[in-house]
Amino acid sequence: MSATRSRTAEPLRGDQTAHSMGLWGLVLGLIVLLMFVAGLSAAALYLEAGQPRDVVTGETSAGWPPPGIDQPSRLLAGIAVLATIGAAVALTSALRRIAAGASQQATLLVGVGFLTSIGAGVLLVIDLLQTPFGWDDHAYTSIYWALTGATTLFVGVAALLAASVLVQLLTGVIDARRHLELYNSTIYAWFTVVVATLLLALVHLLPLVGGSS
Amino acid sequence: MTTPTSPPTDVELLDHVWGPRPGFIGWLGQCNHKAVGRRFIFTSFFFLLLGGLLALVMRTQLAFPDNDVVGPQGFNELFTMHGTIMMFLFVVPMLEGFTIYVAPLQLGARDMPMPRLNAFGYWTYVAGGIFLLSSAVAGQVPDSGWFAYVPLTRAEFSPGLNLDFWLLGVTMLEISGIVAAIEVVTLVARFRAPGMSLGRIPIFVWSSFVASVMILFAFPPLVAGTVLLELDRKLGTVFYDALAGGDPLLWQHLFWWFGHPEVYIQLIPALGMAAAIVTTACRRRMAGRTAVVASLVAIGILSFGLWVHHMYATGIPLLATSLFTAASFMIAIPSGVIVMSFIGTMWWGRIRWTTSMLYVVAFVFVFVAGGITGVMVAMVPFDWQAHDTYFVVAHFHYVLVGGSLFPILGGLHFWMPKLTGRILNERAGRWAFALNFVGFNLAFFPQHTLGLFGMPRRVWTYEEGLGWEGLNLLSTAGSYIMGVGMLIFTINMLVAHRPGAPLAPADPWGAESLEWATDSPAPNYNFRGSMSVESPEPLWDGRSELGGSDPSDDDPEWRQQLDRPTTGLRQGLATTLLDAEPDHIITLPGHSLWPLWLSIAISVTMTGVLIDSIGLTVVGVGAIAAAAATWLWPGVE
Incomplete structure (x- = not known):
């Protein structure tokens, strides 16, 4: 790996990779975001677990979702998760290409990552707009909107980061020797995959586990 | 005729590179840890005085039965803002301020690792404070307690903007706390002087590190909870609405997941401050130093397993309450280890009775009393009796005033020379201490009895003949005595900073840690010259290199680069995580208005x-x- 990936860190030993303090900030920031996601996930689990249950079957007698509320299709959410994985893979490939000095290929791959992230976000927005219920109908619908909305936000930030890196590549700010921004954006893209998988699984698969009406 | 100017010396160049830009814009754009730390400390001290004033109004209202100084709505607003100010605008930011100012100096670093993030934390804190206080201008002061329990805080029961001010303002303060925590963790991990391995890190820095890690895990779930509550209020979602499948208790879980560790986030750095004071005042290494550090870590971990003991009265299953009772008992063990270490240090040391040391002794007495009542309320049968009574008010004031406020006041006496180059008057300090200690105990000890007599929390008045009159009057008198103590403390600070007041030497206390190896106040660049830490007490061991030497050609190239910043860049040394060996030169940003x-x-x-x-x-x-x-x-x- 390049020894000067960051503009602000000079290694004192030749065999080292120089990471700026920003990488520490990113990793700790992701821990914070993960705890925020954990709070949202705990809310979903707590509310589902708190629904009245049938003592014999263990299933929620009120239902999750409750009677009268149809569970939306899982198709769009599933494709959105695949798209976030695609974006992360594209950025990872871009990172390898830039380190090898192939900046044009890296630019193309970051562009793919950006568009794929945008695509994932658009799919999630469509998913929300197509829901047959409002966010105020039931705790289930509130959770559906909040978790899908939060995922959309995380995916949107990933798209913004990819766009920022794309501009930096096109203007020559990032090159084979200095590309920490791409490195950090790639880490965030994989973090988005984890968040999207977790939150959308809670939204769409919890009714299967807890017992849908 | 012009006089030829000589090129700046290395020290002048260092000072210039690390100094602020001139003018008001330069002042606004300062990101250096000393500027930001001082701002945190003095802004939060202002909020301490404000929160104290609100408390005095509350005590005035409760001095006599059927009193009518403020009405019920005013009283609700008073206790809400008092709690909010003390928890979110005073204690945590004050401790952050001390950490931001003192920790880099104790570690031998030149700045925090992300100075602009540091400044962002401060400005967001100020913005959050202004946002909360502006509720008074709008006539919509938050009025549902500092814990904002649902369903009282849903839109149907709190229809005004009161709670929105609270939720949004607190979220800004949480953001401020989180970014400061990210800074501190990185600082401790990578910005230590060469040789300062994990075992040689000062206890105050250890305590700040533990509290910062706790913030990373405790604050975000509360942000999630406040977002959900604000969505309920603004958009009509039903997360907390039991009629629509939601659950009001969800708020209590999310809140206390933050709220209980928050108590220890306020306690642990204050313990570290007290440790620094007691070591210096007793002129010996902290007794059981390793056990103290291990206990701080243990408290940090255990504190996440206690949140349900705030919810015993909500119908939690008996098995769960038993578990949380056990966990609550367990935390008494590391707390006891720390207290015994403090006592041991005093026992084996030769105590100098400085004002800061008096506050540490007060901390031991008061905190132990608060800890004992804490064990009492951790027991379910007792808690069911004492819940929501003045007993609980007395308990947590003994913990927080004893565990946080007294060490902070001692810390202000101890580190003021390093903060501003001035030394507080010891005689005035002793008077302030005596009034604070006596006033505090007079104000809060009777509240234990009041609680056991059945006086509930948050009542704005009470009838005559309930047997509460005398103790309430005593409590109010005590609060006023403490108010006088705080007034003397404040005047002492102002007088010490009058023009022409004497300047403090570099090390007025004969202390052991690195911040005392440099001038008072610390120069722009903190340290220069070769540094090497050989023990936890580098100023006492006689072996450590403490900097101050001019760079020579024999120094390694990176050392010369750091001490002769001919490029005009602010550069510091990053060291390895475990053994603190020189690892990187880090270029840090200086002035910035973007935060x-x-x-x-x-x-x-x-x-x-x-x-x-x-x-x-x-x-x-x-x-x-x-x-x-x-x-x-x-x-x-």
Whole structure:
């Protein structure tokens, strides 16, 4: 790996990779975001677990979702998760290409990552707009909107980061020797995959586990 | 005729490179840890006085039965803002301020690792404080307690903007706390002087590190909880609405997941401050130093397993309450180890009875008393009797005043020379201490009895003949005595900073840690010259290199680069995680206004949400994106 990936860190030993303090900030920031996601996930689990249950079957007698509320299709959410994985893979490939000095290929791959992230976000927005219920109908619908909305936000930030890196590549700010921004954006893209998988699984698969009406 | 100017010496060059830019804009754009730390400390001291004043009004109201100084609504607002100010605007920011100012000096570093993030934390704290206080101008002061229990805080029961001010303001303060925590963790991990391995890190820095890690795990779930509550209030979602499948207790879980560790986040750095004072005042190493550090870590971990003991009265299953009772008992063990270490240090040391040391002794007495009543309320049968009574008010004031306020006041006496170069008057300090200690105990000890006599918390008045009159009057008298003590403390600070007041030497206390190896106040660049830490007490061991030497050609190249900043860059040394061996030269940013702009953009967004203005919210979000992108763009500043 390049020894000067960051503009602000000079290694004192030749065999080292120089990471700026920003990488520490990113990793700790992701821990914070993960705890925020954990709070949202705990809310979903707590509310589902708190629904009245049938003592014999263990299933929620009120239902999750409750009677009268149809569970939306899982198709769009599933494709959105695949798209976030695609974006992360594209950025990872871009990172390898830039380190090898192939900046044009890296630019193309970051562009793919950006568009794929945008695509994932658009799919999630469509998913929300197509829901047959409002966010105020039931705790289930509130959770559906909040978790899908939060995922959309995380995916949107990933798209913004990819766009920022794309501009930096096109203007020559990032090159084979200095590309920490791409490195950090790639880490965030994989973090988005984890968040999207977790939150959308809670939204769409919890009714299967807890017992849908 | 012009006089030829000689080139600046290395020290002058260092001072210039690390100094602030001139003028008001330069002042605004300061990111250096000393400027930001001092701002945190003195801003939060202002909030301490404000919160104390609110407490005095409350005690005046409760001095006599059927009193009518403030009405019930005013009393609700008073106890809400008192708690909110003390928890969110005083204690945590004050401890952050001390950490930001003192920890880099104790570690031998030149600055925090992310100075602009540091400044952003401060501006967001100020913005959050202004946001909360502006509720008074709008006539919509938060009025549902500092814990904002649902369903009282849902829109149907709190229809005004009161709670929106609280939720949005507290979220800004949480953001401020989180970014400061990220800074501190990185600082401790990578910005230590060569040789300062994990076992040689000062206890205060250890305590700040533990509290910062706790913040990373405790604060975000509360942000999630406040977001959900604000969605309930603004958009009509039903997370907390039992009629629509929601659950009000969800709020209590999310809140106390934050709220209980928050108590220890306020306690642990204060313990570290007290440890620094007691070591210096007793002129010996902290007894059981390793056990103290291990106990701080243990408290940090255990504190996440206690949140349900705030919820015993909510119908939690008996098995769960038993588990949380056991966990609550367990935390008494590391707390006891720390207290015994303090006592041992005093026992084996030769005590100098400085004012800061008096506050540490008071801390031991008061905190132990608060800890004992804490064990009492951790027991379910007792808690069911004492829950929501003045017994609990007395308990947590003994913990927080004893565990946080007294060490902070001692810390202000101890570190003021390093903060501003001035030394507080010891005689006035002793008077203030005596009044604070006596006043505090007079104010809060009777509240134990009041609670056992059945006086509930948060009542704005009470009838005559309930047997509460005398103790309430005594409590009010005590609060006024403490008020006088705080007044003397404040005047002492002001007098010490009058023009022409004597300057403090570099090490007025004969202390052991690195901050005392440099001038008072610390120069712009903190340290120069070769440094090597050989023990936890580098100023006492006689072996450590403490800097101060001029760079020579024999020094390694990186050392000369650091001490002769001919490139005009602010550069510091990053060391390895475990053994603190020289690892990287890090170039740090200096002046920047982007943190301030980002805080303003967040405030605009929050105001938009507050007043239901989609346009303003969109403008704010756009401004956040623009400010963040410019901030992070390589080479802008």
